[in-house]
Amino acid sequence: MEWRGIAYITLWFLSITSGFLALCCPLVPLMFVYPHAFRYIIGIIFSVWEMYPTILMRLLFNTRFIITGDHINPFDGALLIMNHRNRLDWNFLWGGMYYSSKPPAHKLKMVLKSAIRHVPFAGWVMQLSGFLYIHRRWDHDQSSMEKQLKYFRDVNDTHQILLFPEGTDLSPSNIMRSNKYAAKNSLPNYKYVLHPKTTGFVFLADTMRKNKQMKAVYDLTIGYPDLLPQNEMDALRGVFPKNVHFHIKRYDETDLPLTSDGLKAWLNDIWKLKEKRLADFTATSSFSSDPQATLNNNQPIDNALYLALIFWTLVQSIVIYAMLTSSLFQYWCLLCCIVFLGFSYTEDGFQMFEVKLFDFTRKREKKT
DSSP: OOHHHHHHHHHHHHHHHHHIIIIIGGGHHHHHHOHHHHHHHHHHHHHHHHHHHHHHHHHHHOOEEEEEEOOBOTTSOEEEEEOOOSTTHHHHHHHHHHHHBSSSOOOEEEEEEGGGGGSTTHHHHHHHTTOEEEOSOHHHHHHHHHHHHHHHHHTTOOOEEEEOTTOSOOOHHHHHHHHHHHHHTTOOOOSSSOOOOHHHHHHHHHHHHHTTOOSEEEEEEEEOSSOOOOSHHHHHTTOOOSEEEEEEEEEEGGGSOSSHHHHHHHHHHHHHHHHHHHHHHHHHSSSOSOGGGBTTSSOOOOHHHHHHHHHHHHHHHHHHHHHHHOHHHHHHHHHHHHHHHHHHHHSSOHHHHHHHHHHHHHHHHHHO
């Protein structure tokens, strides 16, 4: 293991734990009274946190993010789709979103495997942030996502939802499984992507469009020209790339097909183009041969990133001090952990409790 990797993971974990205990949990009572304000403030906290790993990677590893294609409009309600190169893509996504969003602010939620919600602190913060967790049981997942999307609409929460249509990361065994599926369905073999699963994408695109929650679909392609970390242990070892490339293509909602079959074919066509784009990237280490095509040629560490570093360092310092000196704060931490363990294992997560509470309150108001 390498000291920079240990430092990064330690600070990353402490920032999440501190934010959960000192910022997010104290806001929970607000959800009972003003759900829109609760969702808005939690979104701001998470957006500010996303800048923290971005500056940590820059300071510790000099990791830079190279963006080509289209800017992301953070005020768009949007569906984002991205290839899943490795298990740490989500870690580098924060930097990609920061430098590609103009202005650099957004409200990103991810569609994740249900087991991730059980991860202490990190999984709990993502529940508080309204991430969509799936069990790979379609009837259950469809119902849960439909309820969450309706709730976001009702509380006027504009957001971007990220979906990994491949469903898992690009590993040799997953490539073999994907190409077996391709052979059975008369599809081409892929080397740089897996064949996308279309059911979730079609449902999200269709539902968000009906709810008027989607102005665009953003297709993100991530590429690593030098070091390629595969998992969390690589992060501990300090295996971080010097450059992470993102190519972004914006598709207006009106450009998407209207039928389910049309959306399936559209996604498969996007993935065919993505395979070609990544093959070219592997040969050239760039998504574009034109230097002027890069959206962020000059990449200084701006004031917002420094402020995020100062803010999260202060939050961590205060929480550590309180943990060491205050028995009252220790009891508070214990209470928060017990409550969210309960939500994680007895419910579908805090995010679904939030939806149920809102529906219950609205029904009661209608009766009165």
